[in-house]
Amino acid sequence: MSELPRLAEDSGGELARRLIEAARAEAPRAAAVERTLAAARAATISLHVPDVPVPATAQTELALNQEAIASEASASVPNSAPIAARSSALGLVVKWLAIGAMFGAIVSIAAYSLSDVFALPASRESSVGQSKPAPSLTAPSDGGKGTQ
């Protein structure tokens, strides 16, 4: 599909052309650019060295005051790829899985060791009897004393 001609260059009329051309020519003051550069640098410095207090210049103060707005603004933007947030969420899941696995292992070991203590005597005997070899029918019952 071919691109539409723009109103200012084509059929917009004289008034539309003048208004649009004036808007295209409008530009911010150079001081605003400089101030933004300083504030943005302050923002990146505070990111790089989070524990070191940043000098509280007017720009920095302004940047910090605007932090809440700015972070909220950036959070709502599509395609911003919040890698840090995703990796921290993944870390949280892994951490809880690890905690769950450790807890499960401890509970299993405890249950296994306690099961022998609380086992019923009969079942304990039967388990002991099963482990012993069966007595021989041919062996003397007095342990060989009668032959002496």
Added chain:
Amino acid sequence: MVTSSIVAKPLSHAEAPPADPVESRLEQLIEREFAFVWRLLRRVGVTEDDADGAAEQVFIAVARRLPDIRLGNERAFLIGTALHVAARSRRTSESAAVVGPLASSLADSSEARHACALLDALLQQLPFELRVVFVLFEIEQLSTPEIAQVVGVPLDAVNARLSRARDEFSELTKHLEASAPAGAADE
């Protein structure tokens, strides 16, 4: 996390350390796109007094998220952030630009400041989503596929919005020219 890797990166040369890539990318972005963001903010309803501060907020947001922003995707991020900041700014200070008083002095519309004020008053008559597409196409001269990408809507929707916006804008300007005193529209 990301920044620590930048700080901890060993220097490969003995001479002066290279400039921080994040910071230099940010500076280039501000120098290249500040005027664009500022004009966009103005056209979507931020007053001239508030535009400097609003543009600053946009770039501070960018500075904080720059390592996460893919190369070439900066403009989409800037536009999204600018529209969000503009929405907040408009909520806090509803500018009451009206066409009437401005239209009475159409002869002055050659003066840039007055023309911009009149344009803003006209643009305020358009619904916000139409205004954004109109401004990006007619004033910032982005192509419709570019607008679809940065605004995050399908190309068909962009074309439909643009068509409606142009019709409404043309209607407004024609009405204004017709209602202006004779000779006022001409210099």
